[in-house]
Amino acid sequence: MNEKKAVGEKATEFVKDGMVVGLGTGSTMFYTLLKLGQLVKEGLSIQGIPTSIQTAELAKELNIPLAGFKEIEKIDLAIDGADEVDENLNLIKGGGGALLREKIIAKAANQFIVVADPSKMVKTLGSFPLPVEIVPFGAEMTEKHLRELGGSPALRRVNGEPFRTDNGHFILDCIFPSLAQPQELEVSLNKIPGVVENGLFIGMADVLITLNSDHQPILYRKK
Numbered sequence: 001m002n003e004k005k006a007v008g009e010k011a012t013e014f015v016k017d018g019m020v021v022g023l024g025t026g027s028t029m030f031y032t033l034l035k036l037g038q039l040v041k042e043g044l045s046i047q048g049i050p051t052s053i054q055t056a057e058l059a060k061e062l063n064i065p066l067a068g069f070k071e072i073e074k075i076d077l078a079i080d081g082a083d084e085v086d087e088n089l090n091l092i093k094g095g096g097g098a099l100l101r102e103k104i105i106a107k108a109a110n111q112f113i114v115v116a117d118p119s120k121m122v123k124t125l126g127s128f129p130l131p132v133e134i135v136p137f138g139a140e141m142t143e144k145h146l147r148e149l150g151g152s153p154a155l156r157r158v159n160g161e162p163f164r165t166d167n168g169h170f171i172l173d174c175i176f177p178s179l180a181q182p183q184e185l186e187v188s189l190n191k192i193p194g195v196v197e198n199g200l201f202i203g204m205a206d207v208l209i210t211l212n213s214d215h216q217p218i219l220y221r222k223k
């Protein structure tokens, strides 16, 4: 079965007429967007706020109306994928490089729903290298500071060239020996000059949609 499709489509049940909806990025969100496109075609009226250029382009193809921050007063709901999810609904995000816009939109939303197939569920975060978005200026120095925090950063590259986010920044993918205290690390990372944002989303998710052992969608709510 297509697990990403199952969880991605389930999230659209939270979307109601008239809502402003944060539209996340990635291969799970792809299915949420396809389903939203279908619902819009059938008469659902929403405004989407995309978390990436990729998502904006797909939403346009699907005729999902988009809005910018100047045109809206609130975001009712944001839906997004994750690279890792722990038992407290803390997340690592940014595998696709969209973490900054995703975090801005998740923070602004009244409700943040995460769609994650069971392969993303972990006891402790940190097997997935933590994406850290940095400004290109002084990247070597920023990398050094990340090492001082215990991380092993690697500059993300595409075809040999540094990967650039939609914001023109670089990504350092960082392995940490332990992410047992993710909330402290999230704060420490963002204190480093040159770090724009990191992919730890701590205490932000309100609802997780994943699958149970019978491959049926199951919802977990923030404790």
Ligand SMILES: O=C[C@H](O)[C@H](O)[C@H](O)COP(=O)(O)O
Binding pocket: 024, 025, 026, 027, 028, 029, 080, 081, 082, 083, 092, 093, 094, 095, 096, 097, 098, 099, 102
């Ligand atoms: O930057 C990308 C985002 O944080 C994605 O939501 C995350 O990487 C999960 O993507 P996917 O659903 O493709 O595994």
